[in-house]
Amino acid sequence: MFPELTRDDVFRLETRRLWLRWPRLADATAILRQAGEKSVAEMTASIPHPYPVEAVEPFIFGARKGNALGDHLVLAITPRARPNELIGMIGAHHKANGTPFIGYWLGLPHWGKGYATEAVQALTDTLFTLLDIKALEADARVINPASRRVLEKSGFRAEGSFLKALPARGGLFPCEQYRLDRSTWAALKSWGSSGWAHAPDLGEEAAEPGPAAPSSSEACPA
Numbered sequence: 001m002f003p004e005l006t007r008d009d010v011f012r013l014e015t016r017r018l019w020l021r022w023p024r025l026a027d028a029t030a031i032l033r034q035a036g037e038k039s040v041a042e043m044t045a046s047i048p049h050p051y052p053v054e055a056v057e058p059f060i061f062g063a064r065k066g067n068a069l070g071d072h073l074v075l076a077i078t079p080r081a082r083p084n085e086l087i088g089m090i091g092a093h094h095k096a097n098g099t100p101f102i103g104y105w106l107g108l109p110h111w112g113k114g115y116a117t118e119a120v121q122a123l124t125d126t127l128f129t130l131l132d133i134k135a136l137e138a139d140a141r142v143i144n145p146a147s148r149r150v151l152e153k154s155g156f157r158a159e160g161s162f163l164k165a166l167p168a169r170g171g172l173f174p175c176e177q178y179r180l181d182r183s184t185w186a187a188l189k190s191w192g193s194s195g196w197a198h199a200p201d202l203g204e205e206a207a208e209p210g211p212a213a214p215s216s217s218e219a220c221p222a
């Protein structure tokens, strides 16, 4: 589903403050520490809690394999100035109805700084730009106002609640379904308002960690 461009280890997205890049084995400790927090895991469908040490490497290999095959696009969220330092993850996955859905999490120390919104908007721009899709979907537990707000700030519209199976949580839980149509996304981009981030740069070539970008503008995966 995902094009050649995204299937290479050197693919990355750059935003004003972030690099979104393929996860690496060296991220294992950071994933274990941050996704291992109950407050992070409990809002997701697939992050176990406690997070078994032996689960993290297979997760990274699975993420990289799926990226290489174009089955999904799972990226580490890192500060642009320190791209070796994973602070969260974001991903887009294929859904049976053909509409990709996105999920994300951030480590607790990094909450409340607008990073999730910045990452979601960058991935959203990329998916609508690279894929011939009509819409994107996401969902959030009804008890997760921060994630719902991230989606709303990114133009997603709530479509009602439903009971969703969250395997790592062990049951069905009330979630809010969200959708962003291409036409709404295009309108938001052309209006250039509402705090929507500028389109990310699509990085294709390998690069060493660089200096912090000038502050000009601006997958869980659950």
Ligand SMILES: CC(C)(COP(=O)(O)OP(=O)(O)OC[C@H]1O[C@@H](n2cnc3c(N)ncnc32)[C@H](O)[C@@H]1OP(=O)(O)O)[C@@H](O)C(=O)NCCC(=O)NCCS
Pocket (backbone or CB within 6 Å): 039, 040, 041, 043, 044, 103, 104, 105, 106, 107, 110, 111, 112, 113, 114, 115, 116, 117, 118, 139, 140, 141, 144, 145, 146, 147, 149, 150, 220, 222
């Ligand atoms: C959800 C999550 C990714 C948000 O990350 P973040 O970087 O803090 O998000 P942002 O800073 O971009 O935006 C958060 C917004 O939610 C708001 N918010 C946070 N807590 C809130 C609360 N309890 N009630 C209402 N709004 C809240 C913030 O004020 C902010 O909105 P604003 O910019 O209008 O002020 C992060 O909390 C997280 O990883 N949680 C655990 C995992 C998770 O929930 N993943 C998503 C699964 S669907």
